[in-house]
Amino acid sequence: MNDAASSSPISRRHALKGLLTGAAGAAAVPAAIAAPNHTEPAPPAHPSRFVFHDPDFMQPLKFPWEKLLSAEELATVQALADLILPKDESSPAASELGVPDFINEWVSADYPAHQEDREIIRGGLGWLNTESFKRFSKRFEELGEPQQCQIADDICDPSKASPEHHIGAVFFRRFRQLCLSGYYSHSQTWKNLGYVGNVTLAGPYPGVLPEVIEKLGLQDVV
Structure with missing residues (x-):
């Protein structure tokens, strides 16, 4: 394999889809061989769109899955996300950074761990609105903040x-973990974590600090 081929920027998502497609095709071979006639098997009605190819950077990447959360579920997601991460003097609210869409994409992904989260999140959204109707005869997103906090306070600590x-x-x-992941992976909130990457250097790369090299005992290596 040459260097150009080995450095091809194939996305992890496309690679996994390609491997899954290949595994499915391999599993189908024995059935085709065992068929009584020797005619070529018909091509699949819906061939996989996610095969290895040179990326087209002029076109935005389309996600290979449909977003599953309904409009009602997204409204509840937004209300709870903004309750957990509200807007303040230094930071935007969760919904302003697209956290509901991040959660929608996450739980819609076709991976085992994401499918487990999908059951937890969608089931929990249903539970949240059932509890909201039981207490206040309204959906969660229709409640005032004091009423929302009353429900959230009862479930925010599993030990209690x-x-x-x-x-x-x-x-x-789990919802709170996903909120934080979506919120603090956004470029507008990196600075709140003290992250200083993705900044253009004013001059040449200064290299590793001498005190770091000394601490690691690499003086004779450098």
């Missing part, structure tokens, strides 16, 4: 949640 709130507590814990 009552047995009847167990499902809500499991949901809230």
Whole structure:
């Protein structure tokens, strides 16, 4: 394999889809061989769109999965995300950075771990609105902040949640993790974590600091 081929920027998502397609094709070979006639098998009705190819950087990458959350679910996601990460004097609200769309994409992804999160999140959203109707006869996103906080306070700590709130507590814990992942992976909030990357250097690369080289004991290597 030459250097140009080995450095081809194939996305991880396309690579996984290609491997899965290849595995499915290999599994189908014995059935084709065992067929009584020797005619060529018909091509698949819907051939995979995600095969290895040179990337087209002039076109935006289309996600290989459909977004699954309904408009009602997204409204609840936005309300809860903004309750967890509200707008303040130094940071935007979660919804302003597209966190609901991030969660929608995450739970819609066709990977085992994401499918597990999909069940937790969608089931939890249903639980949240059921609890909201039980207490206040409204959907969660229709409640005022004090009422939303009253429900959230009962499920935000799994160690203190009552047995009847167990499902809500499991949901809230995972939802909060996804909120933070979507929020702090956005370029507008990197600075809040003290991240200083993705900044153009004013001059040539200064190299590793001498004190770092000395601490690592690499003086004789450099």
